[in-house]
Amino acid sequence: MNRLGDVDPLMPRIPIVIVLETSGGMRGQVRASESERRRHLELLNDGLQKFEHRVGQEQPPHCTFDAGVVSFGPEVTVDQPVAPVGEWDSPTLESGGYAPLGEAIERGIDLLEECKAEYRKGGFPYKYPLFGLLTRGRPTDMTESDSMWGRVQKQLEVGTREDHFELVGGGVGDGAVDTLCELTVLVDSPILQVVPAEGGYEEYFRLLAELPGSVPPQHPTGAASRLHRGDVKREYSGLHPVK
DSSP: OOOOOSOOTTSOEEEEEEEEEOSGGGGSEEEOSSSOEEEHHHHHHHHHHHHHHHHHHHOOTTOEEEEEEEEESSSEEEEEEEEEGGGOOOOOOOOOSOOOHHHHHHHHHHHHHHHHHHHHHHTOOBOOOEEEEEESSOOSSOOTTSHHHHHHHHHHHHHHHTTSOEEEEEESSHHHHHHHHHHTTTOOSOEEEEOGGGTHHHHHHHHHHHTGGGSOTTSOTTOOOOOOHHHHHHHOTTEEEOO
16 A cells, blocks of 8 residues: 555545456447447446545545556556555456456455555555456366465455455356356345346446445444345345345
């Protein structure tokens, strides 16, 4: 984490790391509405920009949001170090190559833990860490039978069970949804099917922006919360909980 920003040091921070697929498959077009087809990457970038804008509107007075962005495809890249959202411009992501999902998840978790370590070092309170993960296909750097799969699966299971972070996993298409469900079989968090034709990309980023605002001021410092399937069904029509 490069900076903590000019924020009241006594105000709790809510750290968010968002891991996004930018492989060559994101260049493909998809029906974005009844009358329009757009590239997946365009919808992803639009959603990320709206996330930045919405966070500025939704941020409650009792805490501040710090967010970072990791993309994967063809390489794993930290496109935006974790910093107060009001002090960064949403990156414009580009697509190409393979989808190293396993490496990206590990880098995203490391980035979130580095952020929390800096909070502790500086004496900054924090709560409700969020780990966003949005993918479109199957990983190219791991399979269910190899060691990386087992390691990533364990990191997600332990991270959520021990309240290190709340996982908000979204998949576009059956392959991505199946992969996330298999990776999180031991995780008590819903996996969301992102439906572009129903505004799914925008809804996913809206969910990320609005979740922290629902945390009450008395929420225990450092503790994660739980994403409820019923809330998603009611409030976000382009996101379908499948697990």
